[in-house]
Structures are given as C-alpha cells and as structure tokens.
Amino acid sequence: MAAFLEHAGITRRMTDKALEVDAILQQWRRRIDKRELGQMALTELGLDIDLPKLDVLIATWAPSNEFGTETGETMVSTIATRLHIDPSRASRLVSELIGQGLLARGVSQQDARRTIVELTDKGRATVNAVRTIKFLLLGDFLSGWTDAEVETFLPLLDRFSTWSEESRAKGQSRLAPTIAELRAGLHKSAH
Template structure:
C-alpha cells in the first residue's frame, strides 16, 4: 500500500501517520459503537429505556452544540432528520416514548394541522440526568488536561472531524485517476 500511496503523491511519513491515526480511530469507533457511557448512565439511573430511545429524547430536546441553532418546533420528521433514521422508525420510537410518559404530542403554534413532539417533565429530567453523567465523566477526564492542550485539541478535532467529507469531494476530483486504477485492478481480478 505504501508504494501505491507514494505513486499517488502521498509521502511515506504521511502514510505512516495516516495508518497510526486510522488504528486509533478504529479502536475508538468500536468503543463508541458499544456506547459504554450511555449504557452505564441508563443503568446507573435505573432508566427503562434503551439507547435509541435516549437518542430520540436528546434529538427532541436538540442541544444547539450538537444539532445547531435551529430551535424550531420538533416533529417526528425533525427527529428522523436529526438522527439520520427512517421516519417510520422515528415514529415508532416516539410512540413508545409517549407510552412511557417521556414525550407528549402537541399542536404546532405555527400550523394547527401539524403535530409536534415535546419532552414531558419526566423526559426532560431523563435527558438532563444522562447528560449530567456524561459531562461529569468527560469533565473529570479533561480536568487533567492543561488549558493549552484543550485550546490546541478542540480546533484540531473540529478540523479533523470533516476529513471524510473533504475526502469524498477530493475522491470525485483530484484522486479520481488513482481510484480508477484501483477499480480497474479489482475488475481485472474479478474476471
């Protein structure tokens, strides 16, 4: 692979760095995929919901640091969009959360024909408790970092978090000939 990447104009040192970053990200992805902290918070709080339902509660509440500044009315379609899930799945989860007393249906103030979804007092307390545990743990971890480390890390993490979007754009343009070589090689092996 290193030879092919060098042929594509990627320096050997950058290839080594990319491989190291990828190894860390794969380990992190597997841990995050297990959602250990979320499961722990739900268990510690004795909540009778699973992680997808927690996601719906949080998407209904829609913290601006996660979902942007749009604090308009929340409908089932809004939740589906925020979580990148099928609207029918969002609808089923919302119905289950309504039955559990964590969400309630309401009438839109903008259009009386629309049904909105709102957190109940119990739903808001659930979101608040889970997020408090999350930030207690994260805060406890970060308190060992210096201010300079955090000031360096945050902009770099934000910059790095968009690499796959930028890479997809480049894949369509700058890297297209190199990707075409890989495709041709695979097609030749498939014949």
C-alpha cells in the same frame, strides 16, 4: 500499499501516520458502536429506557451543539431527520416514550393541524441527568489536560472531523486518476 500511495504522492511517513490514525479510529468506532457511556448512564440512573429511546429524547430536546441552531417545533418527522432513521421507527419510539410519560403530543402554535412532540418534565429531567453524567465524565477526563492541550485539541478535532468530506472532494479531482488506476488494477486481477 505504501508503494502505491507513494506513487500517488503520499509519503511513507504520512502513510504510517494514516495507519496509526486509522487504528485509533477503528478502536474508537468499536467503543462508540457499543455506546458504553450512554449505556452506563442509563444503568447508573436506573432508567427504564434503551439507547434508541434516549436518542429520541435528545433529538426532541435538540441541543444546538449536536443538531445546529435550528429552532422551532419538533414533529416526529423532525426527530426522524435528526436521527437519520425511518419515520415509522421514529413514530413507534415516540409512541412508546409517550406511554412511559417522557414525551407528550401537543398542537403546533404555527399550524393547528400539525402535531408536535415535547418533552415532559420527566423527559426533560431524564435528558438533563444523562447529559450531566456525560459532561461530568468528559469534564473530569479533560481536567487532567492542560489548557494548552485542550486549546490545541479542539480545533484540530473539529478540523479532522471533516476529513471524509474533504477527501471525497479531493478524490473526485486531484486523486481521481490514481483511484481510476487502482480500480483498473482490481478489474485486471479479477480476470
């Protein structure tokens, strides 16, 4: 692989660094997939909800640092879009959360024919407690870093977070011949 990447203009040093980054990301992905922090928060707080329901509560509240600056009323379809889930699944989760007293249906102020979803006081307190634990732990972890480390890390993490989109765009242009060569090699070896 290293020779092929070098042929494509990626130095062996960058290949080694890419392998290191990939290993870190794979370990991180496995931990994120387990949702350790969210599960720990639910357990520590003694909450009788699971992680998908927590996601719906947070998507209903829609903090701008996660969902952008979109404002307005939240409907079941809004939650489905924010979480990239099927509307019927979002509807089922919303109904269960209404049954638990964490969400309530309301009437749209913009169009009385629409039904909106809102956090109840209990739902708002739940979201606040879970997010407080999250930022308590993250803040405690980052407090061991210097200001310079944090100021260096944040813009780099933000920049890195777009690597797949940038790579895909480059793959359709500068790297297209190399990807075509790789694809041709696969088809040749299959015969």
